Amino acid sequence: MNYLQATQEISVAIPEICNDLQQTRIQNSYHIIGFLTDKVKTMIRQNNTTCLFKCLGKMNELYSDGDEMIKNAIENSFVYSLDSCTAFSGQEYRDLIFSHLSPALQEVYVRQIYSHNI
Numbered sequence: 001m002n003y004l005q006a007t008q009e010i011s012v013a014i015p016e017i018c019n020d021l022q023q024t025r026i027q028n029s030y031h032i033i034g035f036l037t038d039k040v041k042t043m044i045r046q047n048n049t050t051c052l053f054k055c056l057g058k059m060n061e062l063y064s065d066g067d068e069m070i071k072n073a074i075e076n077s078f079v080y081s082l083d084s085c086t087a088f089s090g091q092e093y094r095d096l097i098f099s100h101l102s103p104a105l106q107e108v109y110v111r112q113i114y115s116h117n118i
Helices: 003-013 015-022 029-046 049-065 068-086 091-099 103-116
Strands: none
Touching: 003 015, 003 029, 003 049, 003 068, 015 029, 015 049, 029 049, 029 068, 049 068, 049 091, 049 103, 068 091, 068 103
């Protein structure tokens, strides 16, 4: 799946953010993943778990089914920003958020964290 297909799927799967997505000019994989990452940050701050879990589920699906550009964007934008997204969340809420990441994304996250701590 490329970024155009991902954009279409996001607008169908998460109607709550469809209006914002239509107002955003998506030009590549990093734009769509950046947009979705910003929505995840907003949902975390607003404690909107319903929409947050839809966004995380779609991110899991995009990582699983996306082309290399989508996967790279997820690894380099979304996963890299997870700590800042959850920095002010309590441990229980943070654990809940991470429990909604696919095992593949959890593995990428752990790999990034440990590579930065060496």
